[in-house]
Amino acid sequence: DAPTFILGIDTSCDDTGLGVVALTAAGPQVRSNIVWSQTVHAEYGGVMPELASREHVERIDTLLPRALAEAGIALSDLDVVAATSGPGLMGALLVGLMYGKGLAQALKIPFYAAHHLEGHIYAAASEEGLQPPYLALVVSGGHTHLFDVTGGGEYRLVGATRDDAAGEAFDKVARLAGLGYPGGPAISAAAERGDPLAVPFKTPLQGQQGFEFSFSGLKTAALLAFQRGARPEDLAAGFQRAAVRSLVDTAVRAAEALGRETLVVSGGVAANRALRDAFGQTGLRVAFPAGGLNTDNGAMIALAGAAALRDGQPPSSLDGGAAAYLP
Ligand code: KG4
Ligand code: ZN
Numbered sequence: 358d359a360p361t362f363i364l365g366i367d368t369s370c371d372d373t374g375l376g377v378v379a380l381t382a383a384g385p386q387v388r389s390n391i392v393w394s395q396t397v398h399a400e401y402g403g404v405m406p407e408l409a410s411r412e413h414v415e416r417i418d419t420l421l422p423r424a425l426a427e428a429g430i431a432l433s434d435l436d437v438v439a440a441t442s443g444p445g446l447m448g449a450l451l452v453g454l455m456y457g458k459g460l461a462q463a464l465k466i467p468f469y470a471a472h473h474l475e476g477h478i479y480a481a482a483s484e485e486g487l488q489p490p491y492l493a494l495v496v497s498g499g500h501t502h503l504f505d506v507t508g509g510g511e512y513r514l515v516g517a518t519r520d521d522a523a524g525e526a527f528d529k530v531a532r533l534a535g536l537g538y539p540g541g542p543a544i545s546a547a548a549e550r551g552d553p554l555a556v557p558f559k560t561p562l563q564g565q566q567g568f569e570f571s572f573s574g575l576k577t578a579a580l581l582a583f584q585r586g587a588r589p590e591d592l593a594a595g596f597q598r599a600a601v602r603s604l605v606d607t608a609v610r611a612a613e614a615l616g617r618e619t620l621v622v623s624g625g626v627a628a629n630r631a632l633r634d635a636f637g638q639t640g641l642r643v644a645f646p647a648g649g650l651n652t653d654n655g656a657m658i659a660l661a662g663a664a665a666l667r668d669g670q671p672p673s674s675l676d677g678g679a680a681a682y683l684p
Contacts, residue, residue: 363439367476369443371395371449376659384483413453438461450680480650485644489511497523497626524541534593560606601632
C-alpha cells in the first residue's frame with residue numbers, strides 16, 4: 358500500500374518547523390524534519406513575539422521545498438496537512454496555521470489543527486509505537502505538564518508547575534550565571550565540570566502528596582548563591598541535580614499511584630542527558646523522542662496528525678482560529 362504523506366507545521370514560538378511523516382500500516386515514520394531556529398532573539402535574552410512572527414513569514418516558504426525534497430516527495434504527493442493551532446504566541450501561531458490551511462485548500466486535501474503538546478507527546482510515543490495508557494511528562498520552555506493518556510486523544514492533567522516551566526528555569530539560571538542562551542544545553546555542559554554538592558539546592562515540593570512542580574525557588578536559590586560568589590559550573594550542577602530529581606521523583610510517584618508502567622518524556626528539556634540517565638534508572642519503561650524531535654519541530658505535528666487520522670478523527674474546519682491558550 359502507498360503511504361499517506363502528512364506535512365506537519367509548527368510555528369508556535371521561535372522555531373519554524375516543517376516535517377513530513379509517511380503513514381503506513383506498519384505505523385508512522387518521520388521522513389524529514391526541517392527546523393529553522395531563530396537567532397534574532399539572542400540579544401534580548403528571550404523571545405520577542407513580533408520578531409518571531411516576521412521571521413516565520415520570511416522563512417516558511419523556503420523551508421517547504423526542503424522538507425519535501427528531504428522526504429523524497431513532490432508537493433502533489435501530500436495527502437494531509439497538519440499545523441499547530443495553539444498554545445503559543447498568537448502572531449507566530451497564525452503564520453503556520455494560515456500557511457497550512459492555505460496549502461490544504463489549494464491541494465484539496467484534509468487539514469488537521471494540532472495541539473502543540475499533543476505534538477510533543479507523539480514525538481516520543483509514535484517512534485516506539487506506544488499505545489495508551491501511559492503517563493506523559495512534557496517539559497519545555499513553556500510547559501511542565503504531567504498527563505495521564507488514557508486513550509487516543511484522551512488526556513487527563515495529573516500535575517503541572519505552579520510557577521516557572523522547567524526549561525524556563527534552565528534558561529533563567531543560565532542567564533543569571535552568565536552561561537548563555539538557550540540555557541538548557543549551556544547548563545548541561547557547565548554541570549559536567551561542576552560539583553553538584555558545592556551549593557545546596559533543596560528538591561522543590563519534597564514530601565508533597567500531589568504531583569505538582571515548582572522551579573522558581575531553585576532560580577532564587579541560584580541567584581543568591583551566585584551573588585555570594587558560587588562558581589557558575591557548581592550552580593549549574595546543583596540546580597540541574599535538584600530539577601532532575603523533582604521531575605523524576607514526581608513522575609515516578611504518579612506512575613505508581615496510577616498504576617502506569619510506561620512513561621513518555623518529551624519537550625526541549627527531554628534532551629537533557631542527566632534527566633535521561635535518571636529516568637533510565639527508575640525501572641519504568643521510558644520513551645524519549647528521537648534526535649531532533651525533543652525541541653519544537655514540524656515532524657511531531659505531522660505525527661499528531663497521523664495519530665488523529667488513525668484514530669478516525671474528522672479533519673478540522675478551515676474556519677478554526679489560533680489560540681494562545683488551550684485547555
Ligand atoms: O520544546 P521547546 O523547543 O520549546 C517550547 O515549546 O518551549 O523547549 C525549549 C526549552 C528551552 O527552555 C531550553 O533551554 C530547553 O528546552 N532545553 C534544555 C536542553 N535543551 C533544550 N533543557 C535542559 N537540558 C537540555 N539539554
Ligand atoms: Zn514546545
